[in-house]
Amino acid sequence: IAGITQAPTSQILAAGRRMTLRCTQDMRHNAMYWYRQDLGLGLRLIHYSNTAGTTGKGEVPDGYSVSRANTDDFPLTLASAVPSQTSVYFCASSELLTEYGYTFGSGTRLTVV
Amino acid sequence: GQNIDQPTEMTATEGAIVQINCTYQTSGFNGLFWYQQHAGEAPTFLSYNVLDGLEEKGRFSSFLSRSKGYSYLLLKELQMKDSASYLCAVLDSNYQLIWGAGTKLIIKP
Numbered sequence: 001i002a003g004i005t006q007a008p009t010s011q012i013l014a015a016g017r018r019m020t021l022r023c024t025q026d027m028r029h030n031a032m033y034w035y036r037q038d039l040g041l042g043l044r045l046i047h048y049s050n051t052a053g054t055t056g057k058g059e060v061p062d063g064y065s066v067s068r069a070n071t072d073d074f075p076l077t078l079a080s081a082v083p084s085q086t087s088v089y090f091c092a093s094s095e096l097l098t099e100y101g102y103t104f105g106s107g108t109r110l111t112v113v
Numbered sequence: 114g115q116n117i118d119q120p121t122e123m124t125a126t127e128g129a130i131v132q133i134n135c136t137y138q139t140s141g142f143n144g145l146f147w148y149q150q151h152a153g154e155a156p157t158f159l160s161y162n163v164l165d166g167l168e169e170k171g172r173f174s175s176f177l178s179r180s181k182g183y184s185y186l187l188l189k190e191l192q193m194k195d196s197a198s199y200l201c202a203v204l205d206s207n208y209q210l211i212w213g214a215g216t217k218l219i220i221k222p
Contacts, residue, residue, distance in 0.1 A: 040121075042200065042214035043156075058209075090155060099163065101146050102210065104155035 003027065004105035006091050012111045013081050021076040021108050023091035031094050032074040033058075033102065034066060036087040043090065049074055081112045115139045117213035119201050124219045125191055133186045133199050133216045141206020147175050147186045148200040150215065156200055159186070188218075196220045 007022045025032065034046040045058030049068040063085060065077045074093075078085055088109050092102040117137045125131040137145070144163040148156035162168055162177035162184060174187040186199055198215040205211055 040214060043202075043212040045209065048209070099144060099161045101148070101158040101161060102156075104157070106155050 003103055004091055004093055006089075006105035006108050008108060009106070010109040010111075012113060013078075015082055015112055016080050019078045019081055019110070021078075021089055021091075021110070023074045023076070023105060024072050025074075025091075025093045025103075026072065027093060027103065028071060029093035029095055029103070030071070032068065033092045033094075034064070034074070034076045035090045035092065036060065036085075037090060037107075038087050046076065046089075081110075083112045086110060086112045115203075115205065115211050117201055117203060117211055119199075119213045119216045121214070122217045122219065124221060125188075127191055127193060127220055127222050129191050130187065130189050131191060131218065133188075133201075133218065135184045135186070135201035135213060137182050137184070137201070137203045137211075137213075139203045139205045139211055142179060143204040143206065143208055145175075145177055145184050146202045146204070146210070147173075147184075148202065150198045150200060152197070159199075191220050193220050193222070 004025045030051050033048045035043040037043050044060050046064050047066040049055045052071045055066050088107050090107045091105040094102045119135045147159040150156040160175040167176045172189045177184045198217045200215045201213040202210045
């Protein structure tokens with residue numbers, strides 16, 4: 001592992017099903033983030049975690065939950081998927097208060113049908 | 114509310130220079146980032162400005178004016194591989210990144 005690993009790369013999911021998107025980093029960054037990216041809307045923050053054991057809500061948290069049991073892992077769960085959750089999901093990490101920005105995973109393309 | 118504006122799309126010619134503008138209105142300011150994102154890929158870090166002025170990094174330069182809420186990314190000697198979306202993002206008073214929708218740059222031969 002080098003950087004951030006997301007899984008799966010892509011998924012087609014039936015509406016109403018539960019789904020967990022996985023995110024693992026090996027940089028020992030304190031902060032981790034989940035974004036969704038939709039055409040014309042840019043990156044929107046779903047949830048974030050400034051350190052292991054803590055999480056916070058971003059701009060569009062409804063329908064999603066996260067946990068941060070340790071420094072490396074930050075899974076995102078869709079409890080009951082809906083078509084409006086069709087999007088590309090990016091996990092990112094950073095040191096807090098950094099001028100080096102965020103490191104992004106390669107993304108998960110999710111289609112809810 | 115918080116708002117970041119940048120043009121939706123720009124076209125430029127290989128070998129030329131292009132300037133991508135970004136204006137912002139945010140609750141507090143702790144720095145401005147530019148990211149590059151090729152189609153189907155993750156964003157990658159280009160630059161960070163927190164003080165007024167120009168930061169040069171090879172073919173890419175980024176400028177910031179905090180009093181005007183304005184930044185630009187300048188790309189020189191354009192190459193076909195520079196075809197990508199360029200995202201402007203501001204770190205607000207809570208140290209959260211606020212993102213613009215991105216500017217799609219099309220490079221023509």
